[in-house]
Amino acid sequence: MLNDLGISQLAYDYRDEHIPSFKHEIGVLEKHNIELRAVWLWIDPREGEILNEASRSILDILRETGTETELWVSFPAFVFEGLPDAQQLEKAVNILTVVLQHAEEMGCTMALYNHGDWFGEPENQVRIIQAIGSDRIRIVYNFHHGHHQVDRFGELLEVMKPYLSAININGMKVEGPKIITLGEGDREVEMLRTIKDSGYCGPIGILGHTEGEDIRVVLERNLEGLQQLKSQL
Secondary structure: OHHHHOOOEEEEOOOHHHHHHHHHHHHHHHHOOOEEEEEEEEOOHHHOOOOOHHHHHHHHHHHHHOOOOEEEEEOOHHHOOOOOHHHHHHHHHHHHHHHHHHHHHOOOEEEEEOOOOHHHOHHHHHHHHHHHOOOOEEEEEEHHHOHHHHHHHHHHHHHHHHHEEEEEOOOOOOOOOOOOOOOOOOOHHHHHHHHHHHOOOOOEEOOOOOOOOOHHHHHHHHHHHHHHHHOOO
């Protein structure tokens, strides 16, 4: 399907039930010359350890297959809730230093994935990166988790730009919903113009992030929307 659509790179998202097929999917991507550009990694330390069973399984499969990629790391809100800012920063640095060690052992890099809350604010992500002090940790910015940041996007882009690894785009209306087909929002054109004017020339991702639909149809719809948007830039 990705070959047919002309897509040569994939960022892999998952839910726990998808993990058993992940190793097979890596093999299929290799067979079809599709680069596994990134793997989403959800850090949910409810079990008392930094890596839960799901995230350990993802890393084990990457290690077993010798896959070198980028880990797109994020957290649930509870990890930082209720803490003073200084303690939030310290906790994020401590956890991510451990995750980065795992990434480096496998030849992988890491990017901080905005998923809302304190950790999803670009200024905080830059502070984390600067505190860790590694050039192997970057930022992936997702439009669909940034509705509350639309009016500040140009300012935030300048803050993030030295650290940006990728930007994932989405149709954008400040009032939502979160996932909208490209070209069906009312703010994504201006956001894309801001990206173009900034000089950013890294990867741009589109989403296959809906439930109950054939993913091919979802991707085709977003590719069509992207072409329409490009004609307006």
